[in-house]
Amino acid sequence: MTDYIFCVDSDGCVMDTMTYKHQLFFGPVAADIFEIADRESFLAEWNKVNLYSKTRGINRFVGLLTCLKIAGVADIDRLEDWVRTTKSLSNESLEDTLKVNPSDDLRKTLDWSVQVNKLIKTYEGPVLSFEGAKETLEFLKSKGKVFVVSSANKGAVQEEWENQGLLEFVDDLYCQDRGKKEDVLAQLVQNSSEATSILMIGDSPGDLQAAKQNRVCFYPILVGQETLSWENLNKTYIQYFLNNQWNQDVETDLSNQFWNNLEH
Numbered sequence: 001m002t003d004y005i006f007c008v009d010s011d012g013c014v015m016d017t018m019t020y021k022h023q024l025f026f027g028p029v030a031a032d033i034f035e036i037a038d039r040e041s042f043l044a045e046w047n048k049v050n051l052y053s054k055t056r057g058i059n060r061f062v063g064l065l066t067c068l069k070i071a072g073v074a075d076i077d078r079l080e081d082w083v084r085t086t087k088s089l090s091n092e093s094l095e096d097t098l099k100v101n102p103s104d105d106l107r108k109t110l111d112w113s114v115q116v117n118k119l120i121k122t123y124e125g126p127v128l129s130f131e132g133a134k135e136t137l138e139f140l141k142s143k144g145k146v147f148v149v150s151s152a153n154k155g156a157v158q159e160e161w162e163n164q165g166l167l168e169f170v171d172d173l174y175c176q177d178r179g180k181k182e183d184v185l186a187q188l189v190q191n192s193s194e195a196t197s198i199l200m201i202g203d204s205p206g207d208l209q210a211a212k213q214n215r216v217c218f219y220p221i222l223v224g225q226e227t228l229s230w231e232n233l234n235k236t237y238i239q240y241f242l243n244n245q246w247n248q249d250v251e252t253d254l255s256n257q258f259w260n261n262l263e264h
Helices: 018-033 041-051 060-070 077-085 091-100 104-122 134-145 155-162 181-191 205-213 226-242 250-259
Strands: 006-007 143-151 173-174 198-202 215-218
Touching: 006 134, 006 181, 018 041, 018 060, 018 104, 041 060, 060 077, 077 104, 091 104, 091 173, 104 155, 104 250, 134 143, 134 226, 143 181, 143 250, 155 173, 173 198, 181 198, 181 205, 198 205, 205 215, 226 250
Parallel strands: 006 143, 006 198, 143 173, 198 215
Antiparallel strands: none
C-alpha cells in the first residue's frame, strides 16, 4: 500500500491570511523600524515582492532584506550575511546570532519580527480558511498523512488552524522553527518509500521550488482563484495523484497555470 504524504502550506494557501498580514503589519512595521523615508513607494514594493510577483511567499526575513535593498537602506550587511548563512530563518536563530555578534541591523530585524508576531495576535478581523480547503484536507487525511509545511510562525499557524477546525486533519506542523521547506521535504522524502507518493500543495514559488528540488509533485493554489483551485484539486487532480496518473503533462500544465497567474 502506498504511503501518501500531503504537505500543505498555510498562509495564502489554506488560510486567507497572507494579504492582511503583509499590508497591515509586515510592511508598515518594517517602514517604521528602518525609518524609511519614501514610505508609500516602500510599501508598494513590499506588496509586490511578497504578494504579487514571482517572489510571493518568500520567508519574512528574505522579503525584508529584498525590500530594504530595493529602498537603498544602508548598513544591512550583517542581516544579509545572516540570511545567506543561517540554517534556520527564525527569531530563535536571530537571537542566537545577536548574542555572539550583535549589530544594529540584526537588532532592528528581530524587533521587527517580534512586533509583527505580537500585532498579528491582536488582529480582530476575520481569519478564515479558503472555501473548499477544509473538505479537501479531510479527504486527504483519509488517504494518508497531512503535514503543514510553512515558513510562518508556528504559534500563529497552530492557533489559526485550530480556530478553523483544521488541526484534526493534520499529523504534524513543520513551521519556521523546523527549518526551510526544501529541507523539510528532503527529510520526508528520505523517510518515505516513494518520493512520488508526496504531494506539495502551495501558493508560492518557494513551494514549487522546494517540491522540484526534492522531485515531488506540486499542486498550486492560485492567488485570486483559491476557491477554484481547491475545488479542482478535490474533484480532479487528487484522483490523478492517487491513481498514479500524475505525469509530466499534468506537471507542465499546472506549472504554466501557476506562473501565468503571477505578475511578470
